[in-house]
Amino acid sequence: MATLVRLVGLAASVAVSTALTIAEINGNKFLSPYNGQTVANVTGIVTAKGPDGIWIRSTQPDRDARTSESLYVFGAKFATANNITVGDAISVGGKVSEYRSSKAYVYLTELASPTLEEKLSSGNQVKALVIGKDTTDPPTQQFSSLDGGDVFAVPNNVSLISVANPVLQPKKYGMDFWESLSGELVTVRKPTAINKPNNFGDTWVIGDWKVTGRNGRDGLTQDGKDANPETIIIGSPLDGTSNPSTTKLGDSLEEITGIVTQAFGFYRILPTTALKVKKSQNPALPSATKLQSDGQCSGLTFGAYNVENLSPNSTHLPAIAAHIVDYLRSPDLVFLQEVQDDNGPINDAVVSANLTLSTLAAAIASIGGPQYAFTDVDPVDDKDGGAPGGNIRTAYFYKPSLIRLFKPNAGGSLDANAVLPGPSLKFNPGRIDPTNEAWTASRKPLVAQWEVLGKKGKSEGVFFTVNVHFGSKGGSSSIQGDVRPPVNGGVEDRQAQAELTANFIKSIFAQDKHARVITAGDFNEFISVAPLQTFVDISGLNDLDAVAGIKPSERYTYLFDMQAQQLDHMFVSDSLKKKAKYEHVHINTWVDKAAQISDHDPSVAKLDVCS
Numbered sequence: 240m241a242t243l244v245r246l247v248g249l250a251a252s253v254a255v256s257t258a259l260t261i262a263e264i265n266g267n268k269f270l271s272p273y274n275g276q277t278v279a280n281v282t283g284i285v286t287a288k289g290p291d292g293i294w295i296r297s298t299q300p301d302r303d304a305r306t307s308e309s310l311y312v313f314g315a316k317f318a319t320a321n322n323i324t325v326g327d328a329i330s331v332g333g334k335v336s337e338y339r340s341s342k343a344y345v346y347l348t349e350l351a352s353p354t355l356e357e358k359l360s361s362g363n364q365v366k367a368l369v370i371g372k373d374t375t376d377p378p379t380q381q382f383s384s385l386d387g388g389d390v391f392a393v394p395n396n397v398s399l400i401s402v403a404n405p406v407l408q409p410k411k412y413g414m415d416f417w418e419s420l421s422g423e424l425v426t427v428r429k430p431t432a433i434n435k436p437n438n439f440g441d442t443w444v445i446g447d448w449k450v451t452g453r454n455g456r457d458g459l460t461q462d463g464k465d466a467n468p469e470t471i472i473i474g475s476p477l478d479g480t481s482n483p484s485t486t487k488l489g490d491s492l493e494e495i496t497g498i499v500t501q502a503f504g505f506y507r508i509l510p511t512t513a514l515k516v517k518k519s520q521n522p523a524l525p526s527a528t529k530l531q532s533d534g535q536c537s538g539l540t541f542g543a544y545n546v547e548n549l550s551p552n553s554t555h556l557p558a559i560a561a562h563i564v565d566y567l568r569s570p571d572l573v574f575l576q577e578v579q580d581d582n583g584p585i586n587d588a589v590v591s592a593n594l595t596l597s598t599l600a601a602a603i604a605s606i607g608g609p610q611y612a613f614t615d616v617d618p619v620d621d622k623d624g625g626a627p628g629g630n631i632r633t634a635y636f637y638k639p640s641l642i643r644l645f646k647p648n649a650g651g652s653l654d655a656n657a658v659l660p661g662p663s664l665k666f667n668p669g670r671i672d673p674t675n676e677a678w679t680a681s682r683k684p685l686v687a688q689w690e691v692l693g694k695k696g697k698s699e700g701v702f703f704t705v706n707v708h709f710g711s712k713g714g715s716s717s718i719q720g721d722v723r724p725p726v727n728g729g730v731e732d733r734q735a736q737a738e739l740t741a742n743f744i745k746s747i748f749a750q751d752k753h754a755r756v757i758t759a760g761d762f763n764e765f766i767s768v769a770p771l772q773t774f775v776d777i778s779g780l781n782d783l784d785a786v787a788g789i790k791p792s793e794r795y796t797y798l799f800d801m802q803a804q805q806l807d808h809m810f811v812s813d814s815l816k817k818k819a820k821y822e823h824v825h826i827n828t829w830v831d832k833a834a835q836i837s838d839h840d841p842s843v844a845k846l847d848v849c850s
């Protein structure tokens with residue numbers, strides 16, 4: 240390592256004396272072997288102009304797929320000052336530089352402080368490389384050779400691309416593939432949008448190349464270790480136009496041509512002009528769930544919905560009520576997450592959510608839904624994370640004519656629930672180990688025990704529920720960032736939270752190995768990642784997606800970057816597996832950003848809780 244540093248330091252002080260090709264400047268790794276050096280007579284044809292520079296493509300391409308044949312020439316005035324236009328062949332000098340705007344990102348190789356040595360000719364033909372035709376197909380499984388085969392591996396943050404600087408393997412790793420095309424003018428044929436645009440209009444797409452994990456809406460679902468490296472985000476158009484803000488999951492787009500670059504933590508294509516939607520998916524909205532309550536314990540329905548910072552004054556409250564009635568068909572019991580206190584974001588001592596919950600209950604009743612009862616346990620003010628002052632918590636809605644708390648005895652904010660012989664709960668409902676440091680700035684799971692009322696109000700069986708909202712992924716690094724494997728923000732907290740929750744559930748089974756237990760909510764984690772693997776191992780519960788046989792590509796409740804992914808899960812005890820049904824209702828992932836009511840999709844299950 241010391242030798243390398245010395246060599247680079249030495250090289251930086253001298254100009255390269257012979258003309259280099261663009262491929263030689265780029266080299267076959269992430270970083271240029273000529274980083275920091277002054278070079279002369281780099282020749283190429285101008286393929287595109289941007290607000291701060293131009294891109295040139297080599298007139299002497301090599302046959303090495305690892306070495307990009309194009310280079311960004313950085314200088315806002317360079318093109319105008321020298322009357323340079325697309326199609327010009329030029330010879331240019333400058334300083335080879337590696338640039339990034341944050342140390343969390345991968346570097347972009349560029350030629351800075353350019354000087355025009357010669358304009359060799361004009362009007363040369365410029366041809367884009369068609370991805371998947373003039374290049375190999377982008378790899379579909381892995382991002383980087385530094386991820387050890389698992390982009391979600393724990394521990395993460397064990398190496399840096401900028402330090403390891405591995406030799407590119409564009410057929411194997413997605414980041415290497417896009418890096419090997421850095422600066423190239425490319426065409427994406429038959430593009431499909433796989434997420435809504437971000438606030439800048441940047442939109443993730445796939446082209447007509449081979450992909451894995453395609454779901455019924457034409458998005459790509461993350462599956463295990465496959466987190467969709469075959470995708471690319473389309474950034475700001477080079478002509479100063481803006482991408483549409485209303486693009487939706489699965490929209491087909493007009494063909495895209497643009498420059499591959501690296502910025503803001505992602506490889507991206509800067510299109511020559513704005514994206515255009517050709518066609519959207521039909522129907523625009525999903526159907527309501529097919530799962531309907533039987534009104535008795537042999538077929539009860541269970542909804543789960545992260546209602547995104549719901550307060551009494553939320554403008555989205557009526558729409559949440561309509562989703563519960565129209566799309567979830569008024570489940571018998573609903574696990575809610577992100578319920579704010581009675582004055583929402585106002586940061587004072589208020590912690591009760593009675594008004595929030597009664598306002599939602601009234602909105603549901605007013606549109607013909609059931610008269611739900613509700614229960615929750617207030618957090619200690621400002622101790623459960625989320626939006627400042629909101630005091631978000633989990634809560635239950637239930638139909639009191641059908642279900643009631645079994646021997647109700649609500650715990651306080653700091654009361655640790657326990658399982659008593661029976662089994663029954665010390666606090667019903669009550670929170671799991673609320674003073675444990677694993678829950679610092681996070682929601683404490685709410686455990687409840689219920690009895691189902693049969694004909695004539697007779698009890699027809701008892702079951703337990705655990706409503707969770709684990710710590711967030713805040714602090715994560717980009718999946719295409721410098722840090723490998725990328726940082727999965729809060730994973731240690733979720734690991735500890737999963738262990739506490741699972742051990743509590745285990746203590747129910749210690750009293751009754753046939754106990755009926757349903758755990759649902761926003762776990763902020765994927766089923767194949769350590770915290771949830773541990774959760775399943777310790778608790779003995781079953782992943783309801785697997786039990787109900789939902790196709791892996793349809794297991795999603797959230798869109799993030801290039802993924803349709805599942806943060807919201809339901810787990811059931813062995814006793815509830817028989818006849819279990821489950822659906823994710825894609826009411827929020829399918830619509831455009833303005834029409835989205837929550838950032839999560841709700842889910843519904845139907846379970847036999849009496850056999």
Ligand SMILES: *[C@@H]1O[C@H](CO)[C@@H](O)[C@H](O)[C@H]1NC(C)=O
Binds near residue numbers: 255257280
């Ligand atoms: C660059 O090209 C010019 C003109 O063709 C030539 O005079 C000069 O020697 C070249 N420099 C290098 C470093 O090749």
Ligand SMILES: *[C@@H]1O[C@H](CO)[C@@H](O)[C@H](O)[C@H]1NC(C)=O
Binds near residue numbers: 322324327361
């Ligand atoms: C600018 O370059 C074009 C060819 O690219 C040429 O036709 C034109 O005369 C040049 N204009 C000036 C002012 O040099």
Ligand SMILES: *[C@@H]1O[C@H](CO)[C@@H](O)[C@H](O)[C@H]1NC(C)=O
Binds near residue numbers: 396715716722
């Ligand atoms: C990765 O670990 C290093 C060393 O502990 C730390 O400085 C850096 O902030 C971490 N990166 C991220 C993205 O968390």
Ligand SMILES: *[C@@H]1O[C@H](CO)[C@@H](O)[C@H](O)[C@H]1NC(C)=O
Binds near residue numbers: 552581582585
């Ligand atoms: C909610 O809206 C009402 C009526 O506009 C207003 O009086 C009240 O202060 C608002 N409450 C909060 C917490 O914003």
Ligand SMILES: *[C@@H]1O[C@H](CO)[C@@H](O)[C@H](O)[C@H]1NC(C)=O
Binds near residue numbers: 591593
């Ligand atoms: C909220 O409702 C519960 C149960 O009805 C009640 O015990 C509690 O006092 C209420 N809290 C407030 C602040 O009204």
